[in-house]
Amino acid sequence: xxxxxxxxxxxxxxxxxxxxxxxxxxxxxxxxxxxxxxxxxxxxxxxxxxxxxxxxxxxxxxxxxxxxxxxxxxxxxxxxxxxxxxxxxxxxxxxxxxxxxxxxxxxxxxxxxxxxxxxxxxxxxxxxxxxxxxxxxxxxxxxxxxxxxxxxxxxxxxxxxxxxxxxxxxxxxxx
Amino acid sequence: xxxxxxxxxxxxxxxxxxxxxxxxxxxxxxxxxxxxxxxxxxxxxxxxxxxxxxxxxxxxxxxxxxxxxxxxxxxxxxxxxxxxxxxxxxxxxxxxxxxxxxxxxxxxxxxxxxxxxxxxxxxxxxxxxxxxxxxxxxxxxxxxxxxxxxxxxxxxxxxxxxxxxxxxxxxxxxxxxxxxxxxxxxxxxxxxxxxxxxxxxxxxxxxxxxxxxxxxxxxxxxxxxxxxxxxxxxxxxxxxxxxxxxxxxxxxxxxxxxxxxxxxxxxxxxxxxxxxxxxxxxxxxxxxxxxxxxxxxxxxxxxxxxxxxxxx
Numbered sequence: 001x002x003x004x005x006x007x008x009x010x011x012x013x014x015x016x017x018x019x020x021x022x023x024x025x026x027x028x029x030x031x032x033x034x035x036x037x038x039x040x041x042x043x044x045x046x047x048x049x050x051x052x053x054x055x056x057x058x059x060x061x062x063x064x065x066x067x068x069x070x071x072x073x074x075x076x077x078x079x080x081x082x083x084x085x086x087x088x089x090x091x092x093x094x095x096x097x098x099x100x101x102x103x104x105x106x107x108x109x110x111x112x113x114x115x116x117x118x119x120x121x122x123x124x125x126x127x128x129x130x131x132x133x134x135x136x137x138x139x140x141x142x143x144x145x146x147x148x149x150x151x152x153x154x155x156x157x158x159x160x161x162x163x164x165x166x167x168x169x170x171x172x173x174x175x
Numbered sequence: 176x177x178x179x180x181x182x183x184x185x186x187x188x189x190x191x192x193x194x195x196x197x198x199x200x201x202x203x204x205x206x207x208x209x210x211x212x213x214x215x216x217x218x219x220x221x222x223x224x225x226x227x228x229x230x231x232x233x234x235x236x237x238x239x240x241x242x243x244x245x246x247x248x249x250x251x252x253x254x255x256x257x258x259x260x261x262x263x264x265x266x267x268x269x270x271x272x273x274x275x276x277x278x279x280x281x282x283x284x285x286x287x288x289x290x291x292x293x294x295x296x297x298x299x300x301x302x303x304x305x306x307x308x309x310x311x312x313x314x315x316x317x318x319x320x321x322x323x324x325x326x327x328x329x330x331x332x333x334x335x336x337x338x339x340x341x342x343x344x345x346x347x348x349x350x351x352x353x354x355x356x357x358x359x360x361x362x363x364x365x366x367x368x369x370x371x372x373x374x375x376x377x378x379x380x381x382x383x384x385x386x387x388x389x390x391x392x393x394x395x396x397x398x399x400x401x402x403x404x405x406x407x408x409x410x411x412x413x414x415x416x417x418x419x420x421x422x423x424x425x426x427x428x429x430x431x432x433x434x435x436x437x438x439x440x441x442x443x444x445x446x447x448x449x450x451x452x453x454x455x456x457x458x459x460x461x462x463x464x465x466x467x468x469x470x471x472x473x474x475x476x477x478x479x480x481x482x483x484x485x486x487x
Contacts, residue, residue, distance in 0.1 A: 127476060132404060134405075156466070160467075
């Protein structure tokens with residue numbers, strides 16, 4: 001028959017999965033920062049461009065056109081280099097995010113399948129069958145135990161409740 | 176005799192000259208008269224009458240140009256409507272040598288075609304033309320007559336040109352809709368990608384959820400021994416349907432998703448989609464209530480069993 005805390009185990013697993021989903025984006029950005037090695041180079045380029053722009057603003061275009069133009073060319077060259085760098089960094093970030101998402105969803109699917117496999121024939125909890133009439137068969141699916149709550153029904157219910165809870169929490173935490 | 180010969184030669188010369196001059200003059204006049212005809216022929220619009228009727232064609236052309244001016248002035252008074260600058264009134268397939276009864280759009284004022292706005296229709300273009308001496312408002316009768324004539328001319332060939340024209344208009348309007356939906360989807364995608372999509376909790380929603388939790392606890396404590404747990408839930412939902420009007424209605428922004436965009440483009444009216452989405456949302460609310468109710472009931476049951484096992 002049903003293990004005493006099966007319902008709690010399923011609830012805990014669903015809660016954990018939803019929690020991980022919330023932190024997925026943070027995790028992927030952290031991972032991409034760890035993988036990326038030349039973040040300082042980008043910072044240096046930005047500082048360089050800023051310095052050159054300040055220098056250019058102090059030069060009069062009429063009086064020192066050649067210097068101005070040379071500086072303009074340098075700025076453009078460095079800006080192009082920075083753009084290429086940012087593009088590649090963004091692409092790498094997107095790739096990391098994609099990989100992390102794929103891994104997460106595979107892990108989640110594996111967890112759900114394993115839970116269903118484990119509690120295929122055992123209900124997570126049992127109540128008197130007249131309490132959940134007339135849908136006792138649907139609730140007990142796939143166990144077939146009268147009055148039992150099947151893993152599929154419990155998974156759906158837990159998922160919905162946990163999602164609601166996280167939505168309430170997110171809404172309250174947002175300004 | 177020589178003088179006679181000379182005079183005769185002079186006479187022939189002068190007559191030859193005058194004949195040549197005359198011919199040149201005729202050629203020049205012919206060229207001047209037919210220049211506009213030639214231009215229209217080059218660009219594929221009808222010449223109004225033959226060369227001999229050049230003088231008759233001139234007022235017709237003037238009239239057509241005045242039609243353009245009048246319609247542009249009228250259109251400027253109306254609110255802007257999206258129009259497509261297409262020769263939809265053509266009754267024949269386009270070819271450079273084909274003639275049509277429509278006045279040529281390639282008139283001096285048609286330089287406005289270079290603007291990319293789709294509201295730059297022939298009716299909106301217009302500046303008084305130097306060729307036309309009559310003031311435009313005086314030709315409104317001609318406009319009506321022209322329109323009637325065009326309608327009359329169009330009527331027999333409506334079966335041929337009506338459906339392609341309608342089809343083209345349908346295609347263009349759907350293309351417009353597709354572009355707008357694409358823009359809306361693109362603007363909504365960053366907000367969805369930004370993080371977890373959170374549902375909005377209006378006061379009534381919160382009231383429903385709290386009510387479901389309280390009812391589940393109450394039912395577990397007192398009611399479940401006597402009847403099914405779903406009966407009180409159904410009663411609660413019926414009560415919510417009645418109570419919903421006492422709560423402030425929050426306008427929910429309809430999000431443009433790929434599904435709604437696809438349904439819109441497939442021809443389903445927006446109102447039907449909105450109603451369906453509204454019904455779907457209500458069913459979702461009821462399902463949320465049911466899940467929370469059942470979860471609270473089972474949780475209470477398990478807690479009571481736990482407390483029951485702990486008590487000696």
